[in-house]
Every structure is written in structure tokens, then in C-alpha cells.
Amino acid sequence: MSQNPEPERASYEAPSAATTLFDLRTVIALLFAVYGVILTLMGLFATGEAELDMAGGINLNLWTGIAMLVVAAIFLGWVWRSRPLTAQTQEG
Amino acid sequence: MVTQTVVLAQADQRLDTIWIDYVFVAFYFVLVLGIGVLARRSISSSLDFLLSGRSLPAWITGLAFISANLGAIELIGMTANGAQYGVPTVHYYWIGAIPAMVFLGIVMMPFYYGSKARSVPEFLRKRFNTTTQRVQAVSFALASVLIAGVNLFALGLVIEALLGWSLQLAIPVAALVVLSYTFLGGLSAGIYNEVLQFFVILALLIPLTVAGLARVGGWSGLQERVAAGPGGLGDLSSWPGTSLTEIGTPFLSVLGIVFGLGFVLSFGYWTTNFAEVQRALAAKSMSAARRTPIIGAFPKALIPIVIVIPGMIAAVLVPRLGALKRGEATDVTYNNALSLLMGEVLPNGVLGVAVAGLLAAFMAGMAANISSLNTVFTYDIWQDWLRPGRPDLYYLKVGRAVTVIGCLLAIGTAFIAGSYQNIMTYIQTLFSFFNAPLFAIFILGLFWKRMTGPAGWTGLVAGTISAVIVDRLVAAGVLEVSGQAGAFLGASAAFVMGIAVAVVVSLATRPKPDAELVGLVWSLTPKETRMHSTTGEDAGWYRSPTLLGVLVLVLTAGLYLIVP
Numbered sequence: 001m002s003q004n005p006e007p008e009r010a011s012y013e014a015p016s017a018a019t020t021l022f023d024l025r026t027v028i029a030l031l032f033a034v035y036g037v038i039l040t041l042m043g044l045f046a047t048g049e050a051e052l053d054m055a056g057g058i059n060l061n062l063w064t065g066i067a068m069l070v071v072a073a074i075f076l077g078w079v080w081r082s083r084p085l086t087a088q089t090q091e092g
Numbered sequence: 093m094v095t096q097t098v099v100l101a102q103a104d105q106r107l108d109t110i111w112i113d114y115v116f117v118a119f120y121f122v123l124v125l126g127i128g129v130l131a132r133r134s135i136s137s138s139l140d141f142l143l144s145g146r147s148l149p150a151w152i153t154g155l156a157f158i159s160a161n162l163g164a165i166e167l168i169g170m171t172a173n174g175a176q177y178g179v180p181t182v183h184y185y186w187i188g189a190i191p192a193m194v195f196l197g198i199v200m201m202p203f204y205y206g207s208k209a210r211s212v213p214e215f216l217r218k219r220f221n222t223t224t225q226r227v228q229a230v231s232f233a234l235a236s237v238l239i240a241g242v243n244l245f246a247l248g249l250v251i252e253a254l255l256g257w258s259l260q261l262a263i264p265v266a267a268l269v270v271l272s273y274t275f276l277g278g279l280s281a282g283i284y285n286e287v288l289q290f291f292v293i294l295a296l297l298i299p300l301t302v303a304g305l306a307r308v309g310g311w312s313g314l315q316e317r318v319a320a321g322p323g324g325l326g327d328l329s330s331w332p333g334t335s336l337t338e339i340g341t342p343f344l345s346v347l348g349i350v351f352g353l354g355f356v357l358s359f360g361y362w363t364t365n366f367a368e369v370q371r372a373l374a375a376k377s378m379s380a381a382r383r384t385p386i387i388g389a390f391p392k393a394l395i396p397i398v399i400v401i402p403g404m405i406a407a408v409l410v411p412r413l414g415a416l417k418r419g420e421a422t423d424v425t426y427n428n429a430l431s432l433l434m435g436e437v438l439p440n441g442v443l444g445v446a447v448a449g450l451l452a453a454f455m456a457g458m459a460a461n462i463s464s465l466n467t468v469f470t471y472d473i474w475q476d477w478l479r480p481g482r483p484d485l486y487y488l489k490v491g492r493a494v495t496v497i498g499c500l501l502a503i504g505t506a507f508i509a510g511s512y513q514n515i516m517t518y519i520q521t522l523f524s525f526f527n528a529p530l531f532a533i534f535i536l537g538l539f540w541k542r543m544t545g546p547a548g549w550t551g552l553v554a555g556t557i558s559a560v561i562v563d564r565l566v567a568a569g570v571l572e573v574s575g576q577a578g579a580f581l582g583a584s585a586a587f588v589m590g591i592a593v594a595v596v597v598s599l600a601t602r603p604k605p606d607a608e609l610v611g612l613v614w615s616l617t618p619k620e621t622r623m624h625s626t627t628g629e630d631a632g633w634y635r636s637p638t639l640l641g642v643l644v645l646v647l648t649a650g651l652y653l654i655v656p
Contacts, residue, residue, distance in 0.1 A: 042441040051439035056306025061441040064299045
């Protein structure tokens with residue numbers, strides 16, 4: 001039994017949709033980078049007593065923002081590390 | 093009646109959103125639509141559009157698998173259950189999902205993926221006969237449109253209450269966004285967006301849980317306040333879950349949970365629901381396909397932490413929910429638990445992320461239904477039945493047309509769903525009608541080669557009728573159980589009747605010759621064909637489906653031990 005079933009396709013330029021499609025990890029990283037920056041800035045400059053009280057004393061914007069930036073970095077790191085491998089992606 | 097509640101709620105539950113919160117939402121939409129546009133370039137056939145050309149890696153299909161299930165119904169409904177019943181809600185995850193997901197990956201996926209069937213109905217045609225394929229395709233199409241509508245309605249309610257848009261505006265706008273990216277980018281756009289949605293939903297739930305716990309004084313503080321509340325200690329321990337089932341006898345309650353929920357409803361949904369299975373079929377290899385549901389099982393096991401706990405927190409922190417639990421008159425329902433807690437503990441900023449997360453959850457649910465609908469309709473109803481023999485590009489166009497029509501119909505059924513008070517119960521009931529019978533014939537057909545073609549569709553029909561009868565009996569008060577337990581009972585009845593009828597019919601009709609059933613029946617499929625490659629991209633101990641399956645089961649058992 002073949003490991004990778006042949007996709008039935010009209011044209012066959014790119015070997016698989018996965019390599020034709022952009023890398024999703026970059027998009028995820030982008031999302032969290034932008035969110036992270038905005039939240040961190042809000043946490044630093046737009047947080048007062050009221051916001052702290054709401055979240056039980058935690059500066060939620062700041063911490064969430066930082067966590068998101070870390071996640072973005074992790075995804076970017078993952079993309080980088082597997083860059084050399086994508087060139088050898090099996091054709092099908 | 094529901095509209096009244098909503099109008100009242102509107103004034104009181106409006107979130108204090110400011111402009112910056114909308115920046116988060118807008119940016120998220122930009123990415124979602126961008127993914128749709130970019131994915132379009134990879135589409136050159138109907139298989140690309142409807143099944144991503146069977147080429148996606150396991151981590152993507154695995155996360156999409158679980159995200160397709162994390163719709164607005166799941167979020168709103170499960171936090172509602174957390175607020176209403178407390179810890180027993182975990183059963184929906186640990187018994188109600190994990191074992192079935194592992195079973196799907198390890199046992200059933202080789203048959204699905206190996207058969208090269210493009211949909212569950214097509215698999216049924218191969219195993220049984222064309223009539224079974226058609227009965228199931230129609231039943232599934234109907235179920236998809238109804239469920240997509242429920243997702244849409246749930247989201248419409250949320251948007252209306254939180255942001256002040258009217259239902260008539262919120263529902264079509266939301267539908268339009270989903271339509272845009274699924275129309276352009278097909279299943280690939282849907283799957284990529286589901287993975288994105290998964291992370292945004294986490295970005296909603298994790299800060300919510302953290303902030304909520306901080307407000308109530310941590311886990312021990314929460315325990316104290318819950319124990320002192322109307323739910324008492326029953327809310328804090330998962331067994332016997334009598335408040336959940338409303339079955340007074342603990343033994344019967346446990347039985348109801350384990351058999352009704354854990355086996356029939358759970359296996360019925362996860363092993364046969366095409367909205368889920370489709371994500372695994374889009375994987376690039378047998379190994380990846382088998383790993384898909386198992387990879388999805390890990391987050392599924394852990395997510396209750398950030399869904400059940402906020403539900404419980406909401407019940408003690410939000411005064412109006414506390415009043416509801418004590419049985420006092422109030423203008424909120426448990427379905428409002430999530431949004432009430434959001435308004436209570438999240439500052440602007442994270443609040444915007446949370447709103448984006450809710451919208452993401454809705455889109456994940458609805459897109460999954462629409463994408464599975466268009467695959468089943470295009471292949472099983474249109475190509476195999478009504479208009480066979482056309483070139484592939486014709487069917488690609490049909491797929492796109494069905495996407496549009498499906499979204500429009502969902503808008504219609506959304507307003508039907510609005511007439512139900514508890515959407516979780518409504519959903520479970522739909523599952524008992526549509527999924528439980530399918531599971532019955534599926535599992536019988538897999539392990540009993542004597543089962544014949546006609547037995548397939550007669551079993552389906554008998555099972556569905558039984559479930560409907562049980563539902564009507566519960567609705568009429570003849571069976572005195574809760575709505576949820578009614579769904580468990582209906583599912584069990586459907587399963588038993590489906591199998592019984594299938595057996596009787598099988599004995600009276602002729603089965604297909606063995607040669608035609610190779611690869612479709614357990615006893616006729618040699619072990620080698622059920623294996624997957626363990627070389628190249630599929631190598632590595634951490635890529636073994638069996639090992640991963642065992643790991644997640646151990647994790648779940650461990651979680652049950654930790655939780656009271």
C-alpha cells in the first residue's frame with residue numbers, strides 16, 4: 001500500500017498543496033506579534049487601578065502581551081528550523 | 093420569547109468595548125480573508141477545493157480537527173454547563189471525546205483513508221450500496237445545514253448582546269465572512285483558518301481563566317465559594333454527576349454517562365461525523381491521517397481547564413448568575429456565562445482579543461459544517477447521483493455554488509435554532525438523530541462481514557426513527573429525564589435499534605462477495621494494508637499513532653485522578 005496516495009490533479013506544477021500554500025506558522029507568528037505588541041504597550045501605558053482590580057490584581061494586558069510575543073518567537077523559530085527541510089518535501 | 097431575553101440582555105450585557113478592541117478584531121479578519129485569497133492559488137481541481145488535495149501535514153490537520161469542534165456552541169454551551177453543573181462537565185471531554193478520538197485514529201482511519209473514499213457516504217457506498225450512500229448523504233446534508241445554523245445563531249446572539257448589532261445584521265455579516273474565505277480557498281482556507289482560530293480561542297480562554305482565578309482567590313478560593321453555593325459539593329466532583337443527568341440513582345447516572353455519552357454519542361460523533369473526518373482525509377499520508385485525531389486529542393483533554401473553570405467562576409463571581417443558580421428570577425441564562433465573565437474580568441485590550449476569539453470560534457464551527465456539506469453534496473449527491481459524468485472543473489464550480497447556497501440556508505436555519513432555549517441540548521438531540529444510527533451501521537459493518545447492503549440504509553432509517561420517538565417522548569414528559577439525558581437515551585435507542593434492524597435485514601438478504609469488501613471490513617483486510625509507513629516524513633517514535641494514542645489515554649486517566 002503506497003504511503004502517500006496520489007492526489008488527482010489537473011495541473012501538476014507544484015508538488016503538493018502544502019508547499020504551494022504559504023507557511024501557516026508565519027501567519028500565526030504575525031498574528032501574535034501584532035497582538036503582543038499592542039497589548040504590551042497597553043499594559044505599560046494604559047493600565048490603571050480599575051484594570052488591575054478587574055483582573056484580580058494582575059496586569060493582564062502586559063502579561064498576555066508578553067506571552068504572545070514569546071509564542072510568536074516560538075513559531076518563527078519553528079519555521080526557521082524546518083526551512084532546509086521544506087525543500088525536500090515529498091512529492092506525493 | 094428568546095428575543096425578549098435578548099433585548100433585555102442587550103442593555104445590561106453590553107461589553108465596554110472601545111476602539112482599540114476593534115483593532116484586534118479587524119486585524120484578525122484581515123488575516124482570515126488574506127488566507128482565503130492566498131489559498132485560492134493552490135486550487136486547480138475539485139479535490140484541491142474539497143479535500144485540500146490530500147496533502148496537509150499532521151499538526152495542521154490535527155489542530156484543525158479539534159478546532160472544527162470548538163465552535164461557538166462548544167464554548168458557550170460548555171461554559172454554561174460549567175456554570176450550571178460544575179466539574180461533571182469534564183465528562184463531555186474525557187469520556188465524551190478522548191476515547192472515541194483515539195479509536196478513530198488507530199482503528200478506523202486505515203479504512204477511511206485507505207479506501208480512498210472522499211466522504212463518509214462514499215465509504216458507505218463501497219461497504220453497503222448506493223441507497224445507503226444516498227440516505228446518509230441526504231441525512232448528513234440536512235444535519236449540516238441545521239448545525240451550521242445553530243453556530244450562526246449562537247454567534248449572532250453574542251454579537252447582538254455584546255456589540256449591539258441587531259441579529260438581522262450580525263448573522264448575515266458573520267456568514268459573509270465565512271463564505272468569503274471558504275468560497276475562495278476551499279477546504280485549505282477552512283483548515284488553515286481553523287488552526288489560526290484555535291490559537292485565538294486559546295488567547296481568549298487562558299487570560300480569562302487566569303484573571304478569573306485571581307479574582308476568586310485561586311483554585312482553593314473557587315472551591316470554597318462553589319461549595320458554599322447552591323451547587324454545593326456536587327459541583328466539585330465529577331462522579332456520579334447526578335445533577336448533569338438528572339438521573340437520581342448514582343449507578344444509573346454513571347451508566348448513562350459512560351454508555352450514552354461516552355460510547356454512543358461520543359463514538360457516534362467523532363468516528364463518523366464527516367466535518368471531522370474530512371480534516372483527517374486532507375492529510376498527506378496514512379500515518380498523518382491516523383495521527384490527526386490523536387494529535388487533536390491532546391488539546392481536547394486539556395481544554396476543559398480553561399472552559400469548565402471559567403464557567404464555574406462565572407457562577408460565583410457574576411451576581412446575576414449566582415441568582416439564577418439559586419433559582420431566583422433573573423434576566424440571564426447559563427448561555428450568557430462566558431460573555432458575562434468576559435465583561436467582568438477582562439480589561440480593554442485583552443477584551444478585544446477575546447471578542448476576536450469568540451468570532452473565531454463561531455467561524456470555525458460554521459466553516460467546518462459548510463465545507464463538509466459542500467463535499468458531500470458535490471460528490472455524493474451531485475456527482476454520484478444527480479449529474480454524473482461531467483469534467484472535474486464542473487464539479488469544482490458546483491462545490492463553490494453549494495458553498496454559497498449552504499451559507500444562505502444556514503442563515504435561515506439560524507432563525508429556526510433561535511426558537512430553542514438550550515442549544516447544547518438541541519445539538520445533542522440532533523446528534524442522536526443523525527450520528528448515532530450512522531455509528532451503529534458503521535461499526536457493525538466494519539466487524540461483521542455478513543452485513544449486507546440493504547441492512548445499511550434500513551439500519552440508518554430505523555435508528556433515526558427510534559431517536560426521534562425518544563425525543564418526542566421526553567418532550568411530552570412521558571420519559572422524565574433532563575434534556576441532556578434524553579439525548580443520551582435517544583442515542584442509545586438509535587444505536588440498539590439500528591443494529592437490531594441491520595442484523596435482521598442482513599440475515600434476509602445477500603451480502604457482497606468478499607472480494608469487494610477487502611479494505612472495508614476488519615476481517616478481510618490484511619494487516620499490512622492497515623499499516624502506514626514509518627519512513628521518511630512519517631518516521632520517529634513521536635509519530636507513532638499507537639504510542640500517541642496510549643499517551644493521551646494515560647493523560648486523560650491521570651486528569652480524572654487529579655480532579656476530585
